Amino acid sequence: MAKLDWIREELKELKDKGLYVTIRKLESSQGPWVVVDGKRVLNMCSNNYLGLAAHPKIKEAAIRAILDYGVGAGAVRTIAGTMELHVELEEKLAKFKKREAAILFQSGYNANLGALSALLTKKDNGVFISEELNHASIIDGMRLSGAPKVIYKHLDMEDLKKKLEENKDKEKKIIVSDGVFSMDGDLAPLPEMAELAEQYDAMLYIDDAHGEGVLGDSGRGIVDHFKLHDRVDFEMGTLSKAFGVIGGYVAGPEEAIEYLRQRGRPFLFSSAPNPPDVAAAIAAVEILQHSDELVKKLWDNTHFLQNGLRELGYDLGNTKHPITPVMLYDEKTAQEFSKRLYDEYNIFAQAIVYPTVPLGTARIRLEPSAAHSKEDLQYVLDAFEDLGKKTGFLK
Template identity: 80%
Template sequence: MVLSVGRLDWITEELENLKKQGLYVTIRKLQTAQGPWVVVDGKRVLNMCSNNYLGLAAHPRIKEAAIKAILDYGVGAGAVRTIAGTMELHEILEDKLARFKRREAAVVFQSGYNANLGALSALGWGRKDLVFVSEELNHASIIDAMRLAGAPKVIYKHVDMEDLKKKLEEVKDYRIKVIVTDGVFSMDGDLAPLPEIVELAEQYNAIVYVDDAHGEGVLGDHGRGIVDYYKLHDRVDFEMGTLSKAFGVIGGYVAGDRESIEFIKQRGRPFLFSSAMNPPDVAAAIAAVEILEESDELIKKLWENTHILQKGLRDAGFDLGNTKHPITPVMLYDEKLTQEFSRRLFDEYNIFAQAIVYPTVPKGKARIRLEPSAAHKPEDMKYVVDSFTELARKVGFFK
């Protein structure tokens, strides 16, 4: 006799297993605009886990730009870019981004994820003479893009230039070699050694593609990103960026030379098969770029808050890894402890800081990832340090 079971019972079992292992993610609900203090699940809390680095998500000038665009252009783009979805706003934004990044051209996508998916899959689509040489800790969008492309790939160890050289030697006979790396690694806040990567790329005649999602608005002149930070504009082939973090809006883009960007427009699947970025988002992004071009004051405030937070936590005894960025991974290691720590920060200290656990990071590397912003005040940072220290003693993390 065969017992009848529900077709989806296994999903319930999997969810229960995630909870037992401390890997179940509690998704909380914001009820106010993104900012340093927000209302989450009915409670006013200090927001320490947003990518809104410069506090632009609710900036009056950006909101005004979005509202005006709705009045002038409507809400939706109405079509994909290659049919009837390219509005003049899209081209204005692309021109501004290209100038901002000191490149010849740029192409805008609906998100940073789609930008990587579109550009990398376009470069590698079905090619057997191309190989991706990918950093071990690259973002999931890069991994998915390489899968979509179907081209061969090899993985080199995290920031290990000897291993990169070894992998390039192994694939030296491929006609096209594309080194792909995050500029800033989103879980640890450490930086890719771009000068060394570029030197190896030139030695092996390889293309360099940098995902600068967490670098722009944070590093370089007026937040132009990690390529600008290292002064490598003429030696890095592609820079991908997102408009949803420091820029405070939504969308993504890829910048490079004019012909390469035109090729991505012709072959990038999210560009070809998904409706264009909506007019109010495009207008808001234009305003964000203009704000960064005009002043670096917000970037200075971001780094002031970062120094207060990170020095305080290190002095208290927390391991923050090798971060060189406002991304502040407070290592707690154990998944269940990290989930409890996050919950108690919220319940007892009014601090909103989500647990980061497997599969976002490897098992045994759980952490609370803090992200200060330019909108925070120095006293906010000091409160976080004091709260983390007190709670660490309560849970037995500090003896």
């Protein structure tokens, strides 16, 4: 149809510029090796940091919950959708994070939408002070609130202070930032941020999606990593990465969390998370409370992979996390690497290109997990050495 010609043109342009994303289809459970489009490949691009997505205890918990509670929650939380499982998970998450209370949402994305749009609105005399590289869910949460925002430069505390000074007369100020930045693996400087928040009487809201299960004592996250529990007002977490399930939450002071129960729109207007997912998340939290073995294995694998890639001559940027950005810079080069890794080496590692990252900063983002063996990771190193030399990227 002529009226859709523009869509075809847009898709063609994406392909011509090396920006078209090929969406692969998994035909097995998540794990170090998966079946993708009928082919067994080494999975190096999943957020399943601890290998919990197919952990026997978590699968058993989900099955047991289906038998006891059924498949669906059946309603929003404020009508008939709050089950004892939801309350148990919220209590366990609050204890795990060393906070007073937690509120459960359907996803990390919904958690940011619900919390940010409730904590500050266009009716308030307030402002969001937002990190330059914040996740899309933070950006959309601020948009939904209708409140003004100003952006400070990535990791630049002088610029954050400048923005706070320019807005010091605002009644409400919320500094909002990722804790771990998902494309580069670098960390927000939380101690300095907490000092500035206190100096300017601002709230501090941290998205800890990639810190959960990775940083801190037994994977309690970036706030625990810096020992700042009483100085960060809100921590958003997701259950879909290191915890291996689905869902999101916000932890913080009891009264503030109760306010989000009254005003968080996804909590109020979308059905509650399903019983098997909630039970699986409870099991994941219990595994981490019991042992830090998986977190230690994740970091051991991370150091092995990243040290090996750097020795080969690859630039991994400023990562301080298992997120491993292998910088290839050019979009078409990154797409070629991804395709050839899949076709020639049976390695599943997606290219990350614009608009996910700025033009000229394309990369293959590798993500080791606790489920990978050293043999798996050595195989990746050998493949990157071979392919790097074949393409002329490595001299």
